[in-house]
Amino acid sequence: MTTTASSVETAAARPHGWMSTLLLVLAGGLQALSLAWPWARGQGDGWLSLAGGYGRPMWWLQILSLAVLVHALLGARTAGRAAGRAWLFGLAWLAATFWWLFISMHTYGGLAAPLAVAAVLALAGFLGCYYAVAAWCFKHLVQVPAALSTLVFAALWTLAELARGWLWTGFPWGAGGYAHVEGPLAVLPRWIGVYGTGFVASWAAAWLALLVWRAQTRSAVLKSGPALVCALALGLAWGGLWWSRDSAVAAPGQQTGMSVELLQGNIPQDEKFEMGSGVVVALRWYAQQLHDARAQLVVAPETAIPLLPQQLPEGYLDFVRAPFVAKDSRRAALVGLPLGNWDQGFTNTVEGWLPGQDRPYQYDKHHLVPFGEFIPPMFRWFTELMNIPLGDFNRGALGQPSMNWAGERLSPNICYEDLFGEELAAHFGHAATAPTVLVNLSNIGWFGDSVAIDQHLSISRMRTLEFERPMLRATNTGATVVIDHRGQLVKALAPFERAVLQGRVQGREGLTPYARWVHALGLTPLTLLCLVLCALAWRPSKRPGKA
Incomplete structure (x- = not known):
């Protein structure tokens, strides 16, 4: 044989x-x-x-x-x-x-x-x-x-x-x-x-x-x-x-960096949107921290304020904004909250409060979460099986402008938006306007004390490596951290603690090669390269009777 x-x-x-x-x-x-x-x-x-x-x-x-x-x-x-x-x-x-x-x-x-x-x-x-x-x-x-x-x-x-x-x-x-x-x-x-x-x-x-x-x-x-x-x-x-490495990215003019305070409210997810418990705790704690903060930039996480402005107690927003919008203020804030109404629709939003500006900076979430922020066609039956506050949110524009403050250009993203580096690249068209600091505001409390928190941290670290930008992460339950432009953790709060992380961040300027080609061409070059490699290995099968 x-x-x-x-x-x-x-x-x-x-x-x-x-x-x-x-x-x-x-x-x-x-x-x-x-x-x-x-x-x-x-x-x-x-x-x-x-x-x-x-x-x-x-x-x-x-x-x-x-x-x-x-x-x-x-x-x-x-x-x-x-x-x-x-x-x-x-x-x-x-x-x-x-x-x-x-x-x-x-x-x-x-x-x-x-x-x-x-x-x-x-x-x-x-x-x-x-x-x-x-x-x-x-x-x-x-x-x-x-x-x-x-x-x-x-x-x-x-x-x-x-x-x-x-x-x-x-x-x-x-x-x-x-x-x-x-x-x-x-x-x-x-x-x-x-x-x-x-x-x-x-x-x-x-x-x-x-x-x-x-x-x-x-x-x-x-x-x-x-x-x-x-x-x-x-x-x-x-x-x-x-x-x-680092050769294309230079530090901006302000060498001392910017002082920051990142708020981690640790509001239990099963209480976060309950009027009699989590909502009251969140409104009180975040109002107190925003009022007491002394850093140049304060960041509160996604939906830190869990109610629409028209649902808030009278005067609440004016009270928490006042320390930041005063003309002589030396502080600014980025705060997550929902905006909108039934007629115009709703957005998952980050407001920026700046000295002397009555009109807040506004970033609306672009990449929405299926089932959480919009319901895919033919799947409403599935969402009706669950008792979760779901909604159809409006999608924000791609490549919204950064917030300029303290010599830095701050670019917010919400929740898992930092999972899509090719979308963040829309901000990096020109070195003069590209963000110097990335800011992620999240609430991963939906997934409990699980490895989702740790996985999301790895995702954020990858974005800092791709663009060579530091990232500030303010979250409800973790990971609230300061990451430098090399993907290293500078400071971090332990998860599931109600605390404030104080630190400093030094922005970066310039464009990495990745930022340049993805902004211009998206992921098309990588896709074409993979297809060409496959084509090189392809051999047409010979039919019977053919030489």
Whole structure:
């Protein structure tokens, strides 16, 4: 009996039965953990945790867990099996990433637990289809595992990530690139952003899987010079990127920085919009902190004032604004509150209160949350199953102007808007008008004491790396922090404390390469690059009778 080389390779590298399934589920779960270690509370600043007790990302775990999937794809006999394995990996990865949606739907929304679990799994399964399609294409394009196959995998995986971040309003939460706000690839976001960084990480994972594959099948691990040349070129490129880091971004004229106070009210989510409890506590506490603040800039989180102006006690807004809008004031504030009425619609808004200005600065949230701030077509039946204050908000314009104060240009974003770096890039068209400081105002209390807080912190850190701008984060329950332009935590409050974070922030000017090309062209260049790499691997099948 004769055995082909390909069958030997497949048999040697292919896991069997339930062990294969278990391994892929485990690898998917580890991919989720790579974004932020979820058991960091109370550990302080250490190997697995950051200042304030937030979970640290693990870049190496992201690459290793993805390599497990690539190895499984190399051993798949058919494109269908490859797609199934990638879908299973994606299901485990994404369900373990945003399992906390269960808390918002069940604990706060009153949705029956089985239905809430089913909803999380359905969302993860749907989004996992992007990766299944990528694996199916990979198996069709790659006949013999080789150096080009690693690039093809990276290209297809990145296309799947791009699709997840764009289609159906986009939900790229947990994309692989976010695990690399620390580690050797953290030099890349200023050039190629989170998706480009994810491309390089998936390329590394594919190389690792290919080397293991060749070792298992008794091939030469490095069969020829090209692999060594590629490794050397990557090393030199990485060194050059590290050397040139920060070169395009200079500090603004004000060298001392601006004093800031970030307010964290820690209003329990189940009471936040209750008139007899959370609303009263929020109005009193935030009014007191705003009145007592002495920093140049005070930031209160998303919906810190939880009522529309016309619903507030008479004179309340005038009282809290007064210390900031007085002509001789040396303070300014950014405060989250809803605005609007039933006739004109409502907005999730940040108001800016500046000395001598009767008309507040206003930023209206642009990228709304499905089900929370708008109801997708054909899904009203689902929202009616939950007891959550939902609404159809009006969408703010893209690229709204910054607020100028104390020599800085402050650009607010609300909640998960900082998940969309390509949208924030709309502010970075010209160096003279680009923001010098990013400000995120959030309320993630909907997701309880979960890793959602830690994951969102990694997302914010990625934005600071892409644009090389510091970010101030004022949140209801955490993470309230000051992040510098290198993605490092300068100061942080522990989550679920009612407290005020005092610090300083130094703005930055100039434009990173990422800011320039994404502002001008969006993510089109990266998409085209991935498509070209796939085209290079495509070989048309020969029909019978053709030479």
